[in-house]
Amino acid sequence: MHPAIHLIGLPTDQNSSFERGAAKGPAVIRAALWSDRGNISCESGLEIGRDIELVDHGDLPLTDHDCAADDAMIADAIAGIMAQGGLPLALGGDHAVTFPLVAAVAAHHGPLNILHFDAHPDLYEDFEGNPRSHASPFARILEGGHAKRLVQLGIRTLNRHCREQAARFGVKIIPMAGFNPAQVPVLDGPLYISIDLDGIDPSEAPGVSHPEPGGLTVREVLAVLARQKGPLVGADIVELNPAHDQNAVTATLAAKLLKELASFSQVNKTDF
């Protein structure tokens, strides 16, 4: 039996650096998902609702100023989804949400294989004095023992500190120079996928707070996803900033990735 996809919105950008705006992401991603401009089919031909069960929990009533309280609320919500045998698919919000998300999924499945798409490694010990910064979630995840393996791709802003952090934690970073989807390891389960939309090139994903030229194409992201073995036990799509979007193309991309993650979780995957 394939798991139902449990959608949950996390409208928070309290841990964003440089600028806020990602808290508005969940609402516009849902609007794009159900817009008549498109339809609800995946590239596999599966359709959300007809072939793939989708349970939408709406947005969590996060405080967006009390990080500890919000982390606890996220942990409780994910534990509830896991208890039902569901597959949590979270909509950010900034990337700080991935720490409590991964910790809650790992509490159920044990340490995870994580595939992380991003322009940024998000491995800072702390950023601007904030250890829960959206630039630090993977340092917290690795310190907490929640990952068996972390593979990062799309990374193109790696500074000395984050290179040292990656070496410290044994993170595999696939270089963007000469990138080919076949270079990305095939991960088995329990697999968690985290997509920061700024990992995709700004020409295809302008609606982000930290656009970085020279990113992944959408087609490359889908090619990497198709190669993965799984099973998928959780995922998130984060860092959409609607203030910078153009014709809702980034929101539409987030909705497309939501559908393709849902499809991936159902197609020829062993139960988890």
Ligand SMILES: NC(=[NH2+])NCCC[C@H](N)C(=O)O
């Ligand atoms: N995950 C992020 N968006 N990090 C924000 C970038 C932090 C800092 N400006 C850098 O380029 O390293």
Ligand SMILES: [Mn+2]
């Ligand atoms: Mn990023």
Ligand SMILES: [Mn+2]
């Ligand atoms: Mn990120």
